Amino acid sequence: MKQALPRACNALAKNQLYHITTPIFYPNAKPHLGHLYSSLLCDASKRWHGLLDQKTLLTTGTDEHGLKIQTASEKNGYKTPMQFVDTLYRDFVKLDEMAQIDYTRFIRTTDDDHAKSVQDLWKRCWDRGYIYKGEHQGWYSISDECFYPDSKVVQIKEDGSELSLSDLDIDRDAKFINTETRNEVVYHSETNYFFKLSAFQDRLTSLLEVENPQFIYPPSRRDQIINELREFKLRDLSISRPCSRIKWGIDVPQDPTQKIYVWFDALCNYITSIGGLEAVISNTPVRLKHKGYTTLQNPRDWWGSTSHLIGKDISKFHTIYWPSFLMAAGLPLPKQIIIHGHWLSGGTKMSKSVGNVVDPIDIISHYGCDPVRWYILENSHIEADGDFREERLHATREQLVSKWGNLLNRCCGNKFNISRAVETFAVNSKNSEELSHNFQDQQTKTSYLNLVTLLGALPESFNKHMLKLDTRSALKLLWEIIGEANAFVQNTTPWLKSGKEQDLVIFTAVEVVRITAIISQPIIPALSGDLLDRIDVSRNKRSLSHALLGLDAAYGAEANKKGRSVPIKRIPPRIGMSSIIP
Known part of the structure; x- marks a missing residue:
């Protein structure tokens, strides 16, 4: 039987849709850390809302029209701009795949259905x-x-x-x-x-x-x-360019001698991604272009749940231009515009001329997807600029091994029996005060009860931060409880004990591993799965409804068996900073 979500999380999840969008990225250069940051924030948020049992969408893509693309394609010897962007956009798809960005649609502004949506938006603004x-x-x-x-x-x-x-x-x-x-x-x-x-x-x-x-x-x-x-008084905005200057763009519907200005074109991607302008207006069910197509029942409802996440450098276009285009066309506005800061590199704005542009594909290739995801989401704040330091990334990975991995490895030692501990205490876990009497000294009782309290509060506290996209504060909660659990195991020395006292220590510690791994799935989807696999948690017991003490009484059967691989291992630091884009 499916358990209820934690109280506040359950109230939020009922009958809700959640659609979040990244900016569509300009593919005139390789993707950098800023692109990854936007995508990670969206992905983590989308995955969290999915854990809340909401229906979710994440759309992303590339902005492929305009004079910069036209000029760069000529400079690089391509016969057409289309050939050029067909090459460039693949780097962004590759980054999404390596970073495990679970997008619903990757839109390109050269897609046929997008051109139609842009011209439909133009016609509505023109007619009005x-x-x-x-x-x-x-x-x-x-x-x-x-x-x-x-x-x-x-x-x-x-x-x-x-x-x-x-x-x-x-x-x-x-x-x-x-x-x-x-x-x-x-x-x-x-x-x-x-x-x-x-x-x-x-x-x-x-x-x-x-x-x-x-x-x-x-x-x-x-x-x-x-x-x-x-x-400042708003001035009327030029939204087309003559074909004599820009050939690479979408035709103005009533005048093929002009091409539609890239922002009027690019911003419309958000509507194209959920079925197009006509579908939003008529609320006609459509199918998204996606791996294993998704049916959308009410495009206008999805639009009302849409949040655009963008960098601060393009805030004017999204907070002034885009709402104005929509109001002019008689269309509803999205739910929210979320604006985040940028990422620096070594305290300096990333720049090719400075030579400090970080290549996210390179760092993921070396450190692994999940440590990079954790590092970026832990070291960023939506209102401030982050600062990438490769030595800190390596230190974060080491901490995942030494803190979380160490806690897991201790519980999985051959002197213990996780399965027996779980069977003994999961059913009675709500009676924490009574169970604490298994410990002889008051300090151990206090430490145990503190861990129980932290575990009980974790889902709703984590939820509170994730709804604000405050991933840094959310991850602090996980480190706090993992640190407390390590100290609890170290101080109680279960390897020197036996019987129920030993089993209660192991049960409590392994529950920290299980619950934190469930809750961290939106942050580190692969590593969290490996942690849960290591203690034999069933695939159908990894929902947020199971992220409370004692809500899984049947895991760990093979967890203490010798020879099983560890979820994450140490790697040596790299020499130099070869993650810089040349």
Whole structure:
């Protein structure tokens, strides 16, 4: 019979859908640690909601149109941009596979159904009067695929100093950058189609301040966007480029001489991924493009459960442009925009010129998927930038071996009998106060009861942090209880005892291994499975409903048998930092 989830977790899980999206990544270079971080946060969150018995989706992919791709494909000698992106996107799929990102769909903006969704969105905005044709002059960044106002452009002098445009006569041959991303901009004019972004200033402000203050998370990021809306007037947005300049893109429906601007194109992937614009509007059941297709019963319901997780560098596009496009088209908004920080490398922003861009495929190949997943999720905070240090990654892996692995190995020693201990105490585990009398000294009783309390509180405490994507705090809970369990075993010396006292120590310690392994499945899916396999936990008893003391009374039959392999072994540290992308 299936057990109920822990109380707070059960209340959350009933009849809920959960859809989380990564940004779609621009494949003009190999994936770096920042790409992996976004994907890991989404994957861990999606897996956790799955443990809560919710129906879940995770969508990710690559943004494959635009001038950067067109230029890079020509530079690299490809006959067409399509051939170029067909090569590039595979690195992102490979990273997802190596990192065990359990996505529902990997979307490419060159997919046929995506082009249709983008043109459908355009038509709805056009029909409602939010798109018009006009002349555009301004400062354009090829890297960012967008224009910047004069107020956000500075000239870089030969000595590295900066001058604002108001301080000088414009020298159009000089080097200019925008102050947001620090990428180079050039001044030019052209005929484009424009989106009436200026019409949404008040609506966006009202959305964030009054109607849905939780729309942007965390609150500090929401406050930044609100301040920007207060400080700067929104200008209408150029959302197309002439084919004479950009050939690689989706045609403007009513004008094939223009290509749709990449952000209007790229942002629409989130709707394409759950069946497309028409399916969301009509709520028609569809099938996702996925390994072993998934039927979606109500696309609009899924859309209402959607959270976009993005890096802070693209927050403007997702929190200002995207809601405005949707409101203009008469479409509902997603549930939430979640904004996270970046990853540094050795305390410095990752840059090819600096030579410190970390190759996630390389580090996973050496350290293994799960230690890398644990390290990144433990050493990040959604509101701050992380800092990758390979020596810390190695230390984290060592700690998994010496703390968790050691606790497991102790319980599996041939002097003990896990199966007997489980059979003896699982049924009566709720009577912890009574069971504590098996111990002679008060210190051992106190330590035992403390462990029981920590185990009882763990599922709901872990859940509280995971719902906030606070993986760092969640993993601290696991280390705390694993540390307490190791100290408990060390201090009680079960190898010097026998009978029920010995069995109660082993039962308590191995329950820590079992429960923490169940709860850590969203973080380390392979290693947690190996830990549970090592103590013979049945595959149908690894749900969150079993993550409480004594809720599995039938495991460990072969756990103390000699010669069984350990789930994780030590590896030597690497010499140098060859994880850097060349």
